[in-house]
Amino acid sequence: MTQIPKQPKTKLFHRLALFGYCGLLLLMPLWLFVASPREGYSEGFIFTVYILPLLLPLKGIVQDKPYTFAWANFIVIIYFIHGLTLLWIATDELIWIALELTFASAMFIGCTYYARHRGQELGLKIRKLKEDLADEKAVHEQSEDNIK
Numbered sequence: 001m002t003q004i005p006k007q008p009k010t011k012l013f014h015r016l017a018l019f020g021y022c023g024l025l026l027l028m029p030l031w032l033f034v035a036s037p038r039e040g041y042s043e044g045f046i047f048t049v050y051i052l053p054l055l056l057p058l059k060g061i062v063q064d065k066p067y068t069f070a071w072a073n074f075i076v077i078i079y080f081i082h083g084l085t086l087l088w089i090a091t092d093e094l095i096w097i098a099l100e101l102t103f104a105s106a107m108f109i110g111c112t113y114y115a116r117h118r119g120q121e122l123g124l125k126i127r128k129l130k131e132d133l134a135d136e137k138a139v140h141e142q143s144e145d146n147i148k
């Protein structure tokens with residue numbers, strides 16, 4: 001099977017997505033376990049809430065699946081919201097917060113546009129609701145005609 005080459009713009013967004021993803025994957029454990037451990041929370045809780053979600057799309061990202069890059073945005077929003085919240089309440093950790101927001105933003109933009117461009121290159125198509133409704137209406141009208 002021949003591999004469809006990536007266009008330069010697609011490669012750029014892929015690198016941006018990987019930069020953000022790898023950055024978060026390194027930043028979160030370093031920040032939360034080494035630099036500024038959270039008192040009152042177990043390490044298991046911190047791992048489950050802040051690190052485990054990042055591991056969910058790992059296989060699809062390694063396998064370079066555009067769909068994984070698309071749904072990984074649902075996960076990265078957690079880190080974006082976390083960073084914005086801390087920006088308001090934990091001003092003593094501005095460097096870490098700035099890094100989290102930078103990596104989360106890079107991952108979000110990179111994943112969004114990589115999934116779009118790579119999906120187009122591969123000929124993947126997400127059906128539009130309008131098409132689904134038209135198909136459903138046609139089936140419904142056909143079944144009504146069969147009943148008459």
